[in-house]
Amino acid sequence: MSNNRGKKLLDSIKEKGQNLEAEMSFFDHLEVLRWHLIRSCIAIVVFTSLAFGYYDFIFDKVIMGPKSPGFWTYRMMCQIADRFHLSADYCIKEIKFNIINTEMAGQFTLQLNSSLLAGVVLGFPYLLYEIWRFIKPGLTDKERTSASGFVFYATFLFILGILFGYYIIAPLSITFLANYTVSNIIQNQITIDSYLSSVATLTLGTGVVFELPILIFILSKIGIMTPRFMRASRRYSTVIILIIAAVITPTPDILTMLTVSFPLFILYEVSIMISARVEKRREKALMSRD
Template sequence: MNGILVYKIMSENRGKSLIESIKDKGKSMEAEMSFFDHLEVLRWHLIRSAVAIVVFTGLAFSYYDFIFDQVIMGPKNPQFWTYRMMCSLSERFNLGPDFCITDIPFNIINTDMAGQFTLQLNSSLLIGLILGFPYLLFEIWRFVKPGLNPNEKNSASGFVFWASLLFIIGILFGYYIIAPLSINFLANYTVSDIIQNQITIDSYLSSVATLTLGAGITFELPMVIFILSKLGIMTPEFMRSTRRYAVVIILIIAAIVTPTPDILTMITVSLPLFLLYEISIMISARIDRKRKKEIGLRY
């Protein structure tokens, strides 16, 4: 009789452990399905972003004559808006002949059989990426938004607008200020008069694209500081303590890209970067005050 009772108890325990293991397995499978569901949602967000970029790339490819002559080759043309404004300022404030740029002394060449075809493809894709960047941010925001609490949603509600605006301003600043000044400086920099500048189209496009996109990404600094401050990684105290190092770095960058050593050109390049850094400090300080206030209310 005792043996039968022990057997029943052991059977019940085995049944319970089996049921519990099945439940645990079901929970793990549910979690795995949830993870894969998130991957599927992310995949469709990325697919829609890629489609938008492809559409803009196709439009750029279709209107490539205008894009190449007026946009890509703009900083090479002495009649470019930046150079005309510099000549106008030179005449008005008597800044000297070096400030007025009337010639970009180098020739554009192609050395590859398929160079011009790949140039059209690469530059069209670059234009498509720039134009589709705001939509890419929108799709990323749509993916992240459901996982945020109401307070986080409210505080980050303007993320797409401000990130897109800063990116566009940075692209314009890089294209109209940094790219032409850098191209003029590099074109006029000579080691010897016997060396003639024959620049390949790939090198020229790479320089313009790097400087323009680099400025667009750099102008995202306030958004990066916003995210890092939200995560508690960046603090206003740290940014204020490193301000002097940031000033030196900004001045070095401005000195490299400006064609002449005059103070006006350096200020033109460095002032927006100074403003970005100070705006980033204010954003970090505002988030830090809100965090301390929430902690005070909690305790």
């Protein structure tokens, strides 16, 4: 009887020890994650401070770029229209709207918000690096090898999306919405907050959308996404992509919508290839175990 009690006591102590060890491990992970987030925030603060210091360039050349008729996109559109004898509507030579400020601290808030946005964009690669450093110890050697290019590819896709959103989607949307009028008696007086919000949403939103291959890679690794499912859903994805392109660029012509949707189709096909490659590696690993 006493032996059973002693055994139960020892089992209880071992169980509490295991629970305490697991609990300490959990809090240790939280502590490590906290420091990764702190370093990421410090990097974003540094880039935000740099953007705040060089704000004249950021505001005049970057933020207000899509409003200027001399913007790169508008110049390319004029050259394409001249070369292929397209309608004169494709050559943007004037953007009819005024930007106003309606709040006392509006311009100061504008500088803070836009500097923070610039800091997030510039600090995004370092944020990905810190995320990779956090998850790397929990991966096997094969998983580390297969995901070794995570930071590079995620950064490359994000920057590519940012450039596409800034040079294609943002100017096309701004010119259409700025020149769209219900009546000639209504003049477009756009607040600076509305303008900045539109440019930031279109640009950053496209950068996030371009991370689709990375998301598919992770889901395929987990086993949630398969290339068979993605190929079977291609017709539905086509409709969804066209709807997204129509919402992002509310222009009436089909050429603009196809221009925006084309990279999304490419991303979807690349995602299928990535998912197929992950599945092939998984099947090869299972065959080697057998």
